[in-house]
Amino acid sequence: MSTDFQQARRALGARLHELRAGSGMTTRELAGRLGWAPSKISKLENGKQTATDADLDAWAKGVGKPDTAEELKGRLRGLESTYRSWRRQLAGGHRAVQDALGDQHARSSTFQGFTNSVVPGVFQTPDYARSVLARYAELHGVTRDIEDGVRSRMRRQEGLYLPGKLYRVLIWEAALNVLICPPEVLRAQIDRLLSVAGLDTVELGIVPLATPVKIAAGDDFWVLDGRLVIAETWHAEMWLDAPEDVALYGKVWDTLAQSALYGRQAHRLIMRARANIDLL
Known part of the structure; x- marks a missing residue:
């Protein structure tokens, strides 16, 4: 995985963390609201997992900021414009x-x-x-x-x-x-x-x-x-x-x-x- 891609994914994760922290919710509280495992929240926030559009829509709604969904997806598109996994593309x-x-x-x-x-x-x-x-x-x-x-x-x-x-x-x-x-x-x-x-x-x-x-x-x-x-x-x-x-x-x-x-x-x-x- 390219260094640029890792940095971009970590930057997206930092923004996700900022939104969750701003909402006052803990990792477990947001995971419970979204029906996810807490580990998924941690991986996304720490840049260890690549989010999907659906993930970002759910996150924005879950933290009470649905208007940030397009911003988050824009960040994801910027990330993937550099690094496009064959698995995701060929899907x-x-x-x-x-x-x-x-x-x-x-x-x-x-x-x-x-x-x-x-x-x-x-x-x-x-x-x-x-x-x-x-x-x-x-x-x-x-x-x-x-x-x-x-x-x-x-x-x-x-x-x-x-x-x-x-x-x-x-x-x-x-x-x-x-x-x-x-x-x-x-x-x-x-x-x-x-x-x-x-x-x-x-x-x-x-x-x-x-x-x-x-x-x-x-x-x-x-x-x-x-x-x-x-x-x-x-x-x-x-x-x-x-x-x-x-x-x-x-x-x-x-x-x-x-x-x-x-x-x-x-x-x-x-x-x-x-x-x-x-x-x-």
């Missing part, structure tokens, strides 16, 4: 997650992306995207509406053909060889990557496995128009817009780009991956 379905990304892509012109384990979504074929979404859905136990998620991801690729867009994408060479899908699907995906690499909206760099690097590959991320970073971890997706965070990820991208190969050299690496698949 609303894959399409909702993909549509939110699509909205950000639609309003952006310049993209700096890095992926180290899969071909990025903006270049994926439907079959490859289906395999990727299904594997991660299984990990988080949310397997519904995958097809809707695939369709939304495919719509996001329309930007590749729009004038004024520029996709500057780095892919770790290992991602070209990861069998997260059947070999025939990966083969088609490699062919798709070769075709989009020729678009005038795409600058594709491949970071070879056997090359000196100034920084080790980390989590996948995108920098959108130098204003927003969307970074992925196993348990969450982070949307970061603080200038210092955006600057840091921009520096990471620039550093990785120094080790990437482009043009014909990148093409050779992609074809090498294609040849490896043919041996399977």
